Amino acid sequence: MAEVRVNLANHSYTIHIMAGIISQVGQLMKDMPLSRKALIVTDENVAPLYSGVLADSLAAAGFLPFVLVVPPGESSKSLATADKVFTQAISMGLDRKSPIIALGGGVIGDLSGFVAATYLRGVPFIQVPTTLLAQVDSSVGGKTAVNHPLGKNLIGAFYQPQLVVIDPLVLDTLPERELKAGLAEVVKYGVIADYDFFDYLIRHQEDILARRPDELIEVISRCCQIKAAVVAQDERETSLRMILNFGHTIGHAVEGVGGYSEYNHGEAVAIGMHGAALLSSSLHLCSTAASAAVKQLITGMGLPLTAPGYGTDELLGYLARDKKVVDSKVNWVLMQDVGRVTITQDVSEEHVRAVLSQLTENSNKH
Missing domain, CATH: 1.20.1090.10 (Dehydroquinate synthase-like - alpha domain)
Incomplete structure (x- = not known):
C-alpha cells in the first residue's frame, strides 16, 4: 500500500492507495471515532458498480450504511441536490460523529464535502474517489463547493476529509x-x-x-x-x-x-x-x-x-x-x-x- 500523509496540524489525514482497497474501507474506518450510521453518497453510474462492495465493507466493520444515489454530472453539484442530501441526513438521524462518504468523481466529492462541512456545522467526511481526476486532485485538499448559475464553485467551504481511500482498479470501468x-x-x-x-x-x-x-x-x-x-x-x-x-x-x-x-x-x-x-x-x-x-x-x-x-x-x-x-x-x-x-x-x-x-x-x- 502506498500512503501519503497530508499534514495540517490538528486535522491531518492519510491517503491510502492500493489495488482492491475499496473492500477494506470499513476496516480503515473501524478505529476512527465515528458513530455507526453512515451515509454513502454516489451517482447512478457508480452505484451499480461499487456501492455494494463499499456498503458491505462498512457493514462488516459494524456500521449501518445507507446509500443515496443522485443523478450523474455537473448538474448535481447544486444547492437543490445538496438539499436532498441534507434531507436524507436529517431523516436518518445522523449525528455529529456520523460519517458522510463520497463514492464517485469530483462532483460527488464536492457535493458530499459541502454537505459534510455544513450539516450540524460539520460531520466526519471520507473520500472514496472513483475517477482519475478525483483520485489525483479533487479528493485531496478539502475544497468543497456547489455551483451557482452565475459561476462555478462559488458556494463552498474548506473542509478536510478524515480519510481518503484510492483504489486504482476502479479505473478499469472508467470511460x-x-x-x-x-x-x-x-x-x-x-x-x-x-x-x-x-x-x-x-x-x-x-x-x-x-x-x-x-x-x-x-x-x-x-x-x-x-x-x-x-x-x-x-x-x-x-x-x-x-x-x-x-x-x-x-x-x-x-x-x-x-x-x-x-x-x-x-x-x-x-x-x-x-x-x-x-x-x-x-x-x-x-x-x-x-x-x-x-x-x-x-x-x-x-x-x-x-x-x-x-x-x-x-x-x-x-x-x-x-x-x-x-x-x-x-x-x-x-x-x-x-x-x-x-x-x-x-x-x-x-x-x-x-x-x-x-x-x-x-x-x-x-
Whole structure:
C-alpha cells in the first residue's frame, strides 16, 4: 500500500492507495471515532458498480450504511441536490460523529464535502474517489463547493476529509473520455511543480493510457504527494495553493460558456492549460519550447487544445466572475518553465483576448 500523509496540524489525514482497497474501507474506518450510521453518497453510474462492495465493507466493520444515489454530472453539484442530501441526513438521524462518504468523481466529492462541512456545522467526511481526476486532485485538499448559475464553485467551504481511500482498479470501468479528463490534472502537476514527473509522463503516456496498475499507482501517488505538500503550506489558498489553479481560470470559463455540458472539467482544464502556456510565452515568462512541450503532452494524452466557436467576449465575462478575482483583477497562474510557475495579476486584457482568439478559432476539438 502506498500512503501519503497530508499534514495540517490538528486535522491531518492519510491517503491510502492500493489495488482492491475499496473492500477494506470499513476496516480503515473501524478505529476512527465515528458513530455507526453512515451515509454513502454516489451517482447512478457508480452505484451499480461499487456501492455494494463499499456498503458491505462498512457493514462488516459494524456500521449501518445507507446509500443515496443522485443523478450523474455537473448538474448535481447544486444547492437543490445538496438539499436532498441534507434531507436524507436529517431523516436518518445522523449525528455529529456520523460519517458522510463520497463514492464517485469530483462532483460527488464536492457535493458530499459541502454537505459534510455544513450539516450540524460539520460531520466526519471520507473520500472514496472513483475517477482519475478525483483520485489525483479533487479528493485531496478539502475544497468543497456547489455551483451557482452565475459561476462555478462559488458556494463552498474548506473542509478536510478524515480519510481518503484510492483504489486504482476502479479505473478499469472508467470511460475513456473520463480517464483522459483526469490526465489533464496529472499533466498540471508536472507543469507546476516537477519537471522529472512531466518527463515521466512523456515517457510512459502509452502505459498510462493503457491503465497499467504500476504506472497508475506511481502517477496517483506522485500527484497526491505534490498536492499534499502544497496544501500543507497553504490550506486556504491565500498564496502558494493558487498554483493548483494552473489552467483552471480559462478552463472554468470554457465550462461555463458550454453550460457545463460540452466539455467536461478535465477537457476544459486542458484547453485552459494550453491557453495559460500560450499566454506565458506571449508575455515572455517562459520559452516557446516550454509552451510547446505542454501542448505536445496535452495532445499526447488525447485531450483538446481549443474550444472552436466559443465567443471571446463571453469567455471574458466568465473570467471576470471567477472566484480567484480580487479587486477586479484575475490571479493568473503562468509558466516560467516546465515545473515552475508564478502568480501574477499583471496581464492586460489585450494579451488575454489574443490568446482566447487562438483558443476559439482553431479546429482541434475532442
